[in-house]
Amino acid sequence: MQMSREDLERAYRTMRTIRAFETNVHVEAQAGRVPGSTHLYAGQEAVATGVCMALGNGDHIVSTHRGHGHSIAKGCEVGPMMAEILGKESGTCKGKGGSMHIADLNVGMLGANGIVGGGPPLACGAALTAKTLKTGSVAVAFSGDGAVNQGTTAESLNLAMVWNLPVIFVIEDNGWGEATSSEFATAGDIVMRAQGYGMAAELVDGLSLSNVYESTSAAVTRARAGEGPSLLHMKTERFYGHFNGDVDTYRSEESKRVQRHERDCLTRLRATLIKSGLIEEGTLDAIDAEVEDAIDAAVKAARAANEPDPATLETDVYVSYAEGN
Amino acid sequence: MQMSREDLERAYRTMRTIRAFETNVHVEAQAGRVPGSTHLYAGQEAVATGVCMALGNGDHIVSTHRGHGHSIAKGCEVGPMMAEILGKESGTCKGKGGSMHIADLNVGMLGANGIVGGGPPLACGAALTAKTLKTGSVAVAFSGDGAVNQGTTAESLNLAMVWNLPVIFVIEDNGWGEATSSEFATAGDIVMRAQGYGMAAELVDGLSLSNVYESTSAAVTRARAGEGPSLLHMKTERFYGHFNGDVDTYRSEESKRVQRHERDCLTRLRATLIKSGLIEEGTLDAIDAEVEDAIDAAVKAARAANEPDPATLETDVYVSYAEGN
Amino acid sequence: MGRKSFRAALNEALHQEMKADPRVVVFGEDVTGGTGGDGEQDAWGGAFGVTKGLLGAYGRERVLDTPITESAFVGAAAGAALTGLRPVVEIMFVDFIGVCLDQVMNQAAKFRYMFGGKTRCPMVLRATFGAGARSASQHSQALYPIFTHIPGLKVVIPSTPSDAKGLLIEAIRDDDPVVFLEHKMLYDEQGEVADQSYAVPFGEARIVREGPDAAIFAYGRMVGRAEAAAAKLAEEGINVSVIDPRTTSPLDTETILEFTEETGRVIIVDEASPRCGMAADISSIVAEQAFGALRAPILKVTPPHTPVPYAPSLEDAYLPDAARIVDAVRRSLAHR
Amino acid sequence: MGRKSFRAALNEALHQEMKADPRVVVFGEDVTGGTGGDGEQDAWGGAFGVTKGLLGAYGRERVLDTPITESAFVGAAAGAALTGLRPVVEIMFVDFIGVCLDQVMNQAAKFRYMFGGKTRCPMVLRATFGAGARSASQHSQALYPIFTHIPGLKVVIPSTPSDAKGLLIEAIRDDDPVVFLEHKMLYDEQGEVADQSYAVPFGEARIVREGPDAAIFAYGRMVGRAEAAAAKLAEEGINVSVIDPRTTSPLDTETILEFTEETGRVIIVDEASPRCGMAADISSIVAEQAFGALRAPILKVTPPHTPVPYAPSLEDAYLPDAARIVDAVRRSLAHR
Numbered sequence A, B: 001m002q003m004s005r006e007d008l009e010r011a012y013r014t015m016r017t018i019r020a021f022e023t024n025v026h027v028e029a030q031a032g033r034v035p036g037s038t039h040l041y042a043g044q045e046a047v048a049t050g051v052c053m054a055l056g057n058g059d060h061i062v063s064t065h066r067g068h069g070h071s072i073a074k075g076c077e078v079g080p081m082m083a084e085i086l087g088k089e090s091g092t093c094k095g096k097g098g099s100m101h102i103a104d105l106n107v108g109m110l111g112a113n114g115i116v117g118g119g120p121p122l123a124c125g126a127a128l129t130a131k132t133l134k135t136g137s138v139a140v141a142f143s144g145d146g147a148v149n150q151g152t153t154a155e156s157l158n159l160a161m162v163w164n165l166p167v168i169f170v171i172e173d174n175g176w177g178e179a180t181s182s183e184f185a186t187a188g189d190i191v192m193r194a195q196g197y198g199m200a201a202e203l204v205d206g207l208s209l210s211n212v213y214e215s216t217s218a219a220v221t222r223a224r225a226g227e228g229p230s231l232l233h234m235k236t237e238r239f240y241g242h243f244n245g246d247v248d249t250y251r252s253e254e255s256k257r258v259q260r261h262e263r264d265c266l267t268r269l270r271a272t273l274i275k276s277g278l279i280e281e282g283t284l285d286a287i288d289a290e291v292e293d294a295i296d297a298a299v300k301a302a303r304a305a306n307e308p309d310p311a312t313l314e315t316d317v318y319v320s321y322a323e324g325n
Numbered sequence C, D: 001m002g003r004k005s006f007r008a009a010l011n012e013a014l015h016q017e018m019k020a021d022p023r024v025v026v027f028g029e030d031v032t033g034g035t036g037g038d039g040e041q042d043a044w045g046g047a048f049g050v051t052k053g054l055l056g057a058y059g060r061e062r063v064l065d066t067p068i069t070e071s072a073f074v075g076a077a078a079g080a081a082l083t084g085l086r087p088v089v090e091i092m093f094v095d096f097i098g099v100c101l102d103q104v105m106n107q108a109a110k111f112r113y114m115f116g117g118k119t120r121c122p123m124v125l126r127a128t129f130g131a132g133a134r135s136a137s138q139h140s141q142a143l144y145p146i147f148t149h150i151p152g153l154k155v156v157i158p159s160t161p162s163d164a165k166g167l168l169i170e171a172i173r174d175d176d177p178v179v180f181l182e183h184k185m186l187y188d189e190q191g192e193v194a195d196q197s198y199a200v201p202f203g204e205a206r207i208v209r210e211g212p213d214a215a216i217f218a219y220g221r222m223v224g225r226a227e228a229a230a231a232k233l234a235e236e237g238i239n240v241s242v243i244d245p246r247t248t249s250p251l252d253t254e255t256i257l258e259f260t261e262e263t264g265r266v267i268i269v270d271e272a273s274p275r276c277g278m279a280a281d282i283s284s285i286v287a288e289q290a291f292g293a294l295r296a297p298i299l300k301v302t303p304p305h306t307p308v309p310y311a312p313s314l315e316d317a318y319l320p321d322a323a324r325i326v327d328a329v330r331r332s333l334a335h336r
Ligand SMILES: Cc1ncc(C[n+]2csc(CCOP(=O)(O)OP(=O)(O)O)c2C)c(N)n1
Pocket: A064, A065, A066, A114, A115, A116, A117, A143, A144, A145, A146, A147, A148, A174, A176, A177, A178, A238, A242, D029, D068, D070, D092, D096, D099
């Protein structure tokens, strides 16, 4: 499945939007304007973007604590997202959720998740809905290399096979779970683990937008055809520390230098597009500028927005009564 | 590692003891003298026996809800066990635990377990003790084919590899988790699952005492040498229904007939011993009679024993105070 | 109308709701039983037979056996509920919540709030609970205080066949996650149950018996024991009220306070462990909101702070019984 | 002696006990941090820095990073404790108990009882808890009522650096499973902490302040808020007692009843969710055992029955504060 020029332009815009968004969240956090902690997606843009481009609006994703990129790629609006992260009433979740709980069911984004491994069972559920109601949808569970060890992930792989669900497990392997290296914490081989459940699985270069897109598209096709779940093990890079407060001393300066200079999926896509002549540099620059403006506007609006009215503290606990009981 | 005549005689005695014990528990249960429910080990004797013969007294095992066989094989006394199952004060656990919670730390039996998948993490812990205190011990976690899907098992495989623990995961695959077939519920291949964690793993004929003993001995040797954990996938047979109240209609009568007649590990061992001339039939008959007597005595004593004094209801909740607080 | 068992009443509720709404699906371990085998395909209907017969009526697409992986399939219920199904998921014994609490506590219960009110998670988590079956420490717990503690969950504990049916139908129709707890010793209880479909609303206590001398609040199997105690006391001319709040969350505080005002004497019978339990919860509401009406200490009749023991002699001593309830009422009345 | 932070006090306790007893081991996610990387090898010392420096002193054999698999490593702590180690295991946020409750509730807590008193499980489960850090619904819960509800566990909630050290030492030396909860907003609190090793016994309340007009019971971070309220009231000549029971299980019922008798007015401040929470628990004990001494309703000051919200304006409204405590005391005193 090849990407059209239009697709590529859209992909570039999405990746650039995620990068700019995260850069700005970082600035806001450093300036003390993000009330809680936040986990930046910068460096991993090709994964969220390539995966979500292979999905339709009716498909569902389940995200992680590092969810801004998935949210943007699946179509959440950056304005409310930024407001949510700043704890404002105009936020995606009215300020109740914050960075780790952004969700928008209208675009099939079932929620970031503060629990490592919390998502895969939920994705099985979304896939069960698709299968039972014959909607033709697929569900994607994003998980980190750390989350892959959590029992919930293993259970979900098995359940997905047993129920033959249209679900795709995307393992975003950025080499780290907080300050612990996956080389230490994740024994064996993730693709082989999935194969142990009889599941179709492959290793994917997560820094290559087209590799991500193509492998996901193939998995989506299989899932829609009723041919069952897949696991895609995507190798990628986390540019910042684990969260905004992490000084990141467990990685050597040299390894960080190499990473930023040689393993930036955005630089790589840009270079490929220009070199191949598919999109000219000027168009990309224009996109950059537009994105910059849009994110600027989101930040300004978020800063200016009101904090939620304390009167809303007790609303939205239950559907059937206005206040917690 | 070959078994001596003495070993084989001991193994036969153990297997026969387990079979007789379970047959008698079944009778007691049918007669209404077992207060709770109980899960019989009959059919699987070669696994518990072969595994535990490869262990020393200082090694630990962690068992399951179907724990009588493991307990006997590891050296728990049948008298107190029977009393425990009948809910008597002379029981292994003073009547507080019953069939599903038999434990005897003196012989390295860390407990049956009513939670499917509850055991593997505990075995990792016992192995950590061995490694940290350099005791040279190994730990074995018995799990069923149902338990192998539980997240705790997957997590334990990974942890055992990451910490390089002297632990052995024995998967007793009797084809069923309650009334659900493992063909349905357990996707893929259990040996491959373990290999996905980089773990040494093999498929073992769990009806063959010597295969069980030899594969376990090899795993024990590896573990003691600091060469890490292993998984042994042992195919076996469950003769009774899942628990004493299970009428077992989900298996066809024909499949049950074949099982009992062609897949009885005890019949097989007996035939092999006689045929090979290693132990003469008369000796085996004598063992049978001795075992029968011993279990009879255990049953009689258990029936005659007192129920626990209600005054003990609140003791043994905490070490540091006599009663629950 | 007719006499039906608690089990049959639950089964009827499931049948009627599955028939009425194609979004209702049922899954859990052995909810059919027999899957993958060469024998009977609907061999169990759950460990307690509650879901028996659903497979034949609604097929494998809507009645699914699961592997023994509570986190995965309870989480799947939550994910399915978010996206358009109305799952009724069973964990066999409530004690097994230990392996899957996260999906209930941090996922299902919190979605709506965390997401700013934009989602619904209409799932029912069914489980059996309670002591009395000689099932020992890991298969006999009550645990409803844990669920009651968690905002975002509704918690239901029926005590009669009729309530079992009506409350389960209400639970399935409810748009919030509901934990529905069935006492394992009640499945064979018989009672009048209407044939047609009906719902019993949450947060409305059932007044089991009215009497001016004291008020006993109880849930589940303890309701019957409270009734037995009340009957015993009535022989001596002591007439007490027995109230079954039926749901712990929401709680019918109004009725509880009303009966406190009327009687001035409160006894709460709770099968759960005593610390931070339902007896404590109700007591504290009464002590805060109806203090002026109290004429005696608020008494809790609960098991001791111990795991549930196996042996009959111990388990019988563990559980509150009519004699202990009678004694508590007497102690309350002794206060002038 | 010297002023030390709550964090430093905990760290000192771990150092001293690891030095004194080779069976003490520490593990959890990032308790060192840096394992397997090419940078600093003791980069984190846990998410809150409490275990920082242990790696250098005791090595990888006794200070172990883990994969993100709480069930496996908390269960490993239980298994290790059964067989001769004294593990101090950390789950980063207590909210994560949802993925591993079974190993605590059905395994560690119940071994001794189920096995007829023949085993010991000397493990400490450390976790951070509490709201105030804008960490939202899944990283801000208190949850100690859940542990308190479970027989077989001991539950500790220090409120000062000095108690943090002494209670942690006691927890490590204790032969039962102990859940040790550290409020994330207290780590930087400073206080006098003795240099030498000492243990603070469980089940003995700390009398923070004595006054005859009312008794306030509070845990953890709420102790400071109760003190602030008491100071405010003192300015108006209202003198209240503030009691920190320090452990919820065992509970120092004696001191609680004593102060109830002395003051006749009880206010309980609890950061946990209100239903089946610690405020309810203490209230119900008072209402049962010291009813005659009460001169006013027992008041609970707790958050509402909602998940913890993210935005500062909401989270600040969520948490009990000094003003609400002052108000509760006034309401109590208004009863004659
Ligand atoms: C159950 C649970 N355990 C621990 C944590 C703390 N935690 C948050 S993110 C994280 C690391 C996750 O690593 P990975 O899955 O690789 O995702 P990444 O952060 O690399 O995107 C940890 C341990 C958590 N949120 N939930």
